Ligand SMILES: Cc1cc2nc3c(=O)[nH]c(=O)nc-3n(C[C@H](O)[C@H](O)[C@H](O)COP(=O)(O)OP(=O)(O)OC[C@H]3O[C@@H](n4cnc5c(N)ncnc54)[C@H](O)[C@@H]3O)c2cc1C
């Protein structure tokens with residue numbers, strides 16, 4: 178394990194609420210690192226509706242999901258937050274008063290005085306195909322991501338899907354696979370045209386197979402795949418021998434490890450104190466879509482407000498000796514210095 | 520007001536009033552039909568509002584647009600009568616529409 182990264186606050190989730198919290202913390206001289214399982218910032222705004230307009234951000238009559246993510250990044254730039262993308266926070270352990278050790282799937286460890294959970298609807302995770310009996314194969318011979326390409330060398334691989342992930346991995350793995358079969362429900366691909374052309378050329382030259390249909394059944398004992406059945410449009414079944422399958426059906430939000438963190442929850446939401454947005458665990462906060470309290474509205478503007486209030490309480494843990502003085506960005510030279518405008 | 524019937528995978532039947540101009544997905548969500556998840560809120564980017572249009576209605580409802588067909592790649596057990604319900608607008612002509620929900624929307 179590498180050395181722990183020390184920071185004031187660790188923010189779980191780089192959606193709009195996690196991003197804006199950086200700003201409110203920054204004004205109070207509190208430094209933050211952010212972790213998100215997505216490979217980009219912006220949470221739902223960037224992943225689910227980048228092109229759609231939002232009409233209820235105060236003072237901004239219209240902005241797209243992507244536009245809002247970009248503006249927030251610009252707004253928090255003076256505070257220089259560090260992002261750890263493509264990794265999921267798995268554990269939070271209390272090691273002080275309060276001091277937390279937070280771990281991620283990438284093997285990183287953080288030590289921080291407060292944790293802000295801005296996890297929205299949960300972490301974005303790959304959709305599992307509804308193939309009966311798929312569970313025992315998962316992580317053994319059915320994989321939703323490629324961690325090490327070498328693990329696929331010399332194998333008969335089936336890749337399922339028609340987007341960029343499916344096409345990119347088809348092109349990357351084809352040279353090292355024994356045989357690669359791409360399975361897609363229709364003979365039309367939405368991935369980058371260049372990748373589609375390259376894939377079609379490989380099929381035409383006989384270097385790989387393309388099957389149009391949907392995977393309906395898996396075979397093999399003890400989690401080791403030996404064959405997959407593919408049903409075409411007319412119901413005809415084709416059996417393909419394979420040792421590994423990679424399904425790419427996009428992402429969905431799942432609560433994930435949060436339910437193991439000993440937090441008071443209401444269904445899949447974290448209960449908070451509305452004056453501080455602190456959870457039942459001292460020093461752990463929850464803001465944005467992931468929290469609940471009487472009257473909660475799952476709106477971006479509510480999450481912004483929650484970020485501002487929780488920063489006040491976080492200050493108490495980071496600077497226990499310092500008294501907090503309320504200031505406006507318009508008139509405070511000290512705040513303007515932090516923002517780099519004075 | 521047009522009526523739409525949702526038949527869920529477990530056989531539960533809901534016949535509900537639909538607002539003209541709303542989508543079939545919105546109609547489902549307003550009526551708490553849990554098997555329509557609609558994670559992206561109608562953005563045609565999540566494929567969790569997948570339905571099977573009743574055979575008798577397929578022609579009147581029409582086929583998916585190329586964008587919608589592409590998003591159907593992220594749905595499961597896609598059939599010839601599959602549609603994403605957020606992309607079907609409620610019109611007078613669809614009064615009486617019957618759609619079935621799949622057993623799984625991906626979550
Ligand atoms: C189609 C659509 C339209 C919308 N329109 C509006 C609108 O007009 N106005 C409005 O106010 N709101 C709107 N919303 C809601 C708005 O997008 C959410 O309220 C907002 O995104 C919540 O922000 P958040 O930062 O709390 O969480 P999210 O945006 O959900 O981000 C949370 C992030 O945390 C990450 N995460 C979770 N758990 C972990 C973990 N363990 N480790 C690492 N990362 C993790 C997730 O991957 C995700 O990226 C809309 C939502 C949708 C889907």
Ligand code: FES
Pocket residue numbers: 544556557558559560561562563564565566567568590603604605606
């Ligand atoms: S609601 Fe997401 S695709 Fe229809």
